[in-house]
Amino acid sequence: MTSPVHVTSEIGTLKTVLLKRPGKEVENLTPDIMGRLLFDDIPYLPEIQREHDFFAKTLQDNGVETIYLETLAAEALDAGNVKEEFLEKMLDESGLVSSTLHAALKEYLLSMETQDMVDKIMAGVRTNEIDYKSNALVDLSSSEDYPFFMDPMPNLYFTRDPAASMGDGLTINRMTFAARRRESLFMEYIMEFHPRFANKGVNVWRSRNHLDRMEGGDELILNDHVLAIGISQRTSARSIEELAQVLFAKHSGFDKILAIKIPNNRAMMHLDTVFTMIDYDKFTIHPGIQDNGGNVDTFILEPGKDNHINISHRTDLQNVLREVLKVPELILIPVGNGDAVVAPREQWNDGSNTLAIAPNTVVTYNRNYVSNEVLRSYGIKVIEVISAELSRGRGGPRCMSMPIVREDLKK
Numbered sequence: 001m002t003s004p005v006h007v008t009s010e011i012g013t014l015k016t017v018l019l020k021r022p023g024k025e026v027e028n029l030t031p032d033i034m035g036r037l038l039f040d041d042i043p044y045l046p047e048i049q050r051e052h053d054f055f056a057k058t059l060q061d062n063g064v065e066t067i068y069l070e071t072l073a074a075e076a077l078d079a080g081n082v083k084e085e086f087l088e089k090m091l092d093e094s095g096l097v098s099s100t101l102h103a104a105l106k107e108y109l110l111s112m113e114t115q116d117m118v119d120k121i122m123a124g125v126r127t128n129e130i131d132y133k134s135n136a137l138v139d140l141s142s143s144e145d146y147p148f149f150m151d152p153m154p155n156l157y158f159t160r161d162p163a164a165s166m167g168d169g170l171t172i173n174r175m176t177f178a179a180r181r182r183e184s185l186f187m188e189y190i191m192e193f194h195p196r197f198a199n200k201g202v203n204v205w206r207s208r209n210h211l212d213r214m215e216g217g218d219e220l221i222l223n224d225h226v227l228a229i230g231i232s233q234r235t236s237a238r239s240i241e242e243l244a245q246v247l248f249a250k251h252s253g254f255d256k257i258l259a260i261k262i263p264n265n266r267a268m269m270h271l272d273t274v275f276t277m278i279d280y281d282k283f284t285i286h287p288g289i290q291d292n293g294g295n296v297d298t299f300i301l302e303p304g305k306d307n308h309i310n311i312s313h314r315t316d317l318q319n320v321l322r323e324v325l326k327v328p329e330l331i332l333i334p335v336g337n338g339d340a341v342v343a344p345r346e347q348w349n350d351g352s353n354t355l356a357i358a359p360n361t362v363v364t365y366n367r368n369y370v371s372n373e374v375l376r377s378y379g380i381k382v383i384e385v386i387s388a389e390l391s392r393g394r395g396g397p398r399c400m401s402m403p404i405v406r407e408d409l410k411k
């Protein structure tokens with residue numbers, strides 16, 4: 001049986017992709033909370049939706065099936081008859097101050113149609129939405145001016161991060177920041193209960209029930225046996241090693257992981273903000289991750305004897321990639337042409353966050369016009385999408401898409 005999740009490269013022709021259309025959650029941002037919720041500004045909802053629809057249409061016009069997180073989540077809860085159980089878990093993870101508030105929110109949300117409930121949870125629940133009175137000290141003393149009982153989840157349109165496809169399976173991730181931690185619960189339920197995925201042999205290589213963090217923006221599938229994973233603000237070295245143990249032991253097909261260390265900062269939160277694969281022998285790179293000699297700390301993890309993992313340290317990333325991908329030459333294309341102003345500017349707006357939809361064909365933001373021209377000068381087919389509002393969340397086309405099925409590369 002072929003698995004409904006099948007991704008053995010970053011660049012094989014994209015067949016099915018998971019998206020999330022930005023909804024009310026991106027409007028439930030205020031200057032006071034946007035930093036904590038990992039936004040740098042407040043998107044204008046009608047425009048961000050228009051841009052996202054354009055992105056989806058661009059993918060569809062190129063033969064990609066687009067499926068939506070919010071729809072699948074509601075369908076999964078109904079199919080598995082687990083709406084209440086899911087809601088309980090979601091409430092438990094939402095940091096509610098008291099059990100009476102928990103009960104009140106449960107009643108409010110459970111009275112909705114499943115799709116409305118899912119959309120509401122994603123958008124956040126305001127304190128003025130339910131008539132809630134309590135005599136418990138925690139309620140009486142809790143801050144009156146905070147406007148939400150349940151925070152919005154504005155980062156959901158970055159479907160790349162809470163889960164990541166890997167071969168015939170995926171990782172469902174423990175996210176770094178509380179602002180995003182609940183997001184991966186949707187995928188857990190989709191994989192367990194949605195008829196498209198449930199009991200169809202999808203391997204969950206790593207569940208969200210871990211102490212150590214990992215996010216899909218750091219997880220790159222270089223080919224059917226080599227992964228590159230960022231050691232970053234969002235993914236710890238320990239979780240990479242734990243994943244390696246599982247992948248090597250469970251005959252996943254993956255027998256090499258390049259753990260690439262990138263700076264720990266906001267602009268470069270994930271490996272895919274500074275490094276993406278475009279073709280068999282081409283990558284984008286933000287020069288900011290290389291030292292003066294062009295070096296990047298890279299650790300190669302491979303299976304050793306008796307379930308041990310052998311680790312070797314290299315700094316010549318370009319050579320390492322050439323060796324593991326077995327190509328005669330390997331090209332690292334600098335974002336913004338490596339210019340001291342253009343490169344950091346375009347990287348900030350995800351100039352190196354390309355989504356390959358086939359070998360040598362990428363979707364990028366139109367605003368990164370210098371980087372896009374550089375890519376074209378290498379003969380790459382660049383398909384641009386509009387990006388004024390989408391980019392405010394600090395994520396690009398790769399972040400906004402979670403490939404579910406890609407065609408295998410021809411060997």
Ligand SMILES: NC(=[NH2+])NCCC[C@H](N)C(=O)O
Nearest residue numbers: 038158217270393394395399
């Ligand atoms: N794969 C990515 N680079 N995702 C970008 C996510 C951006 C999001 N605002 C965050 O900070 O988490």
